Amino acid sequence: MNKxxxxxxxxxxxxxxxxxGHFSEHLGRCIYEGYWVGEDSxxxxxxxxxxxxxxxxxxxxxxxxxxxxxxFADEYHWKDGVGPRDERAKILNxxxxxxxxNNHFGTHEFLDLCEQLDTEPYICGNVGSGxxxxxxxxxxxxxxxxxxxxxxxxxxxxxxxxxxxxYFGVGNENWGCGGNMRPEYYADLYRRFQTYVxxxxxxxxxxxxxxxxVDNYHWTEVMMERARRFMDGLSLxxxxxxxxxxxxxxxxxxxxxxxxxxxxxxxxxxxxxxxxSTIMDKYDPEQEVGLIIDEWGGWYDVExxxxxxxxxxxxxxxxxxxxxxxxxxxxxxxxxxxxxxIAQTINVLQAVILTEGEKMIKTPTYHVFxxxxxHQDAELLAMExxxxxxxxxxxxxxxxxxxxxxxxxxxxxxxxCNLDPEKTQKVECNIIKQKLKGRDISxxxxxxxxxxxxxxxxxxxxxxxxxxxxxxxxxxQLNIELPAASVLLVSLG
Ligand code: AHR
Numbered sequence: 050m051n052k053x054x055x056x057x058x059x060x061x062x063x064x065x066x067x068x069x070g071h072f073s074e075h076l077g078r079c080i081y082e083g084y085w086v087g088e089d090s091x092x093x094x095x096x097x098x099x100x101x102x103x104x105x106x107x108x109x110x111x112x113x114x115x116x117x118x119x120x121f122a123d124e125y126h127w128k129d130g131v132g133p134r135d136e137r138a139k140i141l142n143x144x145x146x147x148x149x150x151n152n153h154f155g156t157h158e159f160l161d162l163c164e165q166l167d168t169e170p171y172i173c174g175n176v177g178s179g180x181x182x183x184x185x186x187x188x189x190x191x192x193x194x195x196x197x198x199x200x201x202x203x204x205x206x207x208x209x210x211x212x213x214x215x216y217f218g219v220g221n222e223n224w225g226c227g228g229n230m231r232p233e234y235y236a237d238l239y240r241r242f243q244t245y246v247x248x249x250x251x252x253x254x255x256x257x258x259x260x261x262x263v264d265n266y267h268w269t270e271v272m273m274e275r276a277r278r279f280m281d282g283l284s285l286x287x288x289x290x291x292x293x294x295x296x297x298x299x300x301x302x303x304x305x306x307x308x309x310x311x312x313x314x315x316x317x318x319x320x321x322x323x324x325x326s327t328i329m330d331k332y333d334p335e336q337e338v339g340l341i342i343d344e345w346g347g348w349y350d351v352e353x354x355x356x357x358x359x360x361x362x363x364x365x366x367x368x369x370x371x372x373x374x375x376x377x378x379x380x381x382x383x384x385x386x387x388x389x390x391i392a393q394t395i396n397v398l399q400a401v402i403l404t405e406g407e408k409m410i411k412t413p414t415y416h417v418f419x420x421x422x423x424h425q426d427a428e429l430l431a432m433e434x435x436x437x438x439x440x441x442x443x444x445x446x447x448x449x450x451x452x453x454x455x456x457x458x459x460x461x462x463x464x465x466c467n468l469d470p471e472k473t474q475k476v477e478c479n480i481i482k483q484k485l486k487g488r489d490i491s492x493x494x495x496x497x498x499x500x501x502x503x504x505x506x507x508x509x510x511x512x513x514x515x516x517x518x519x520x521x522x523x524x525x526q527l528n529i530e531l532p533a534a535s536v537l538l539v540s541l542g
Pocket of ligand 1: 074118119120121221222344392393398
């Protein structure tokens with residue numbers, strides 16, 4: 050029997066809503082076709098941005114959106130993407146499929162998208178192949194209200210008032226596609242570049258330094274030691290790859306063993322956060338620097354017949370579990386994790402939305418973001434657990450993964466994932482300092498008949514959120530039956 054003791058009065062800190070953030074790159078069909086169809090398209094749009102996608106993303110309240118990359122960011126020269134569209138530079142997207150990038154979606158279009166979504170923009174600047182001057186000018190172009198060549202150019206291009214821009218990344222994966230640097234070198238470059246990422250007027254920028262790849266603890270150590278006082282956030286990238294990079298595995302054609310391997314690898318996020326946080330604590334005991342997990346999610350082989358450089362993959366019930374587990378882990382570490390951005394919003398990697406022409410579907414991952422939005426800006430609740438172990442690919446791990454929060458209205462929300470591919474788990478949940486009698490208790494579930502169940506354009510509702518009632522109350526305790534391979538939300542209103 051799994052036991053959870055939840056203290057409804059002991060708050061462990063605010064769950065920053067930005068944990069529910071997204072990442073969208075100029076990669077495959079994420080920007081073009083995904084968001085951008087152009088003003089003349091038959092697909093209903095507002096200033097070129099598709100309305101169905103905006104509505105779907107508004108419905109899950111996405112708080113922050115990272116752009117333009119990714120690897121693309123360190124080859125992106127922002128001036129290519131402003132001014133009259135038909136005069137914009139056509140460049141080669143070297144990283145992703147070698148296709149022509151016509152720059153029709155640039156700074157104005159991205160910031161318009163963020164305004165339509167009512168989401169905070171998070172822009173990643175070019176350190177790898179850009180200059181300090183170029184970065185300095187970009188920030189001025191976007192945020193300076195006064196007179197200057199950049200602000201004047203923005204006005205000429207149709208935007209009188211500056212935008213509010215809070216989040217700015219100084220390079221992406223500078224240990225890899227962003228310049229193959231060593232941390233000692235990047236730490237100095239970071240210090241230099243960020244100097245010119247200035248605050249104009251009342252715009253205050255939260256500066257995010259490029260952090261480690263997975264378990265590169267040395268990178269974290271060097272960055273914290275040498276550049277801590279110049280940064281507000283340090284990023285971390287970790288993807289769940291079931292196989293290895295040469296043979297990652299299929300998004301939908303997998304067996305029980307691969308399910309186990311995938312979820313075991315997903316749980317590794319916990320260890321990474323703990324170990325990187327321990328290093329950060331050494332240099333930043335007040336926990337002022339946020340850990341910004343600005344790329345995470347499942348990464349599989351591309352769908353057969355699609356461009357390998359486009360990273361288009363399907364999304365199954367297994368992805369719902371990857372999302373549910375990661376988001377619970379981020380919630381539980383909300384003292385340090387201040388933002389996370391799933392890779393990537395549309396048509397790329399663990400997407401929440403897939404499109405095909407005018408059609409759009411919501412993936413199982415979308416439904417997890419929908420279900421978990423109750424945690425945004427809520428207070429994490431203290432809990433103690435005594436969870437049964439299951440064997441995942443020869444490793445013993447707790448079979449249930451959980452987090453809980455209390456929102457401003459006093460509603461308590463508990464999200465639980467059953468990692469076991471075959472067995473229902475029984476969970477006893479004691480709510481301390483809270484009488485259950487008289488409270489409105491409800492639950493919702495995401496699950497399916499098969500582990501690889503997924504939504505298609507012909508059958509878009511195979512995996513969705515369903516009401517759930519296999520919960521009983523006895524002696525101020527919730528007795529929950531958690532079906533195999535499921536994500537559950539229990540709410541106490
Ligand atoms: O999300 C796809 C790519 O993965 C990003 O461009 C890069 O930052 C990472 O390696």
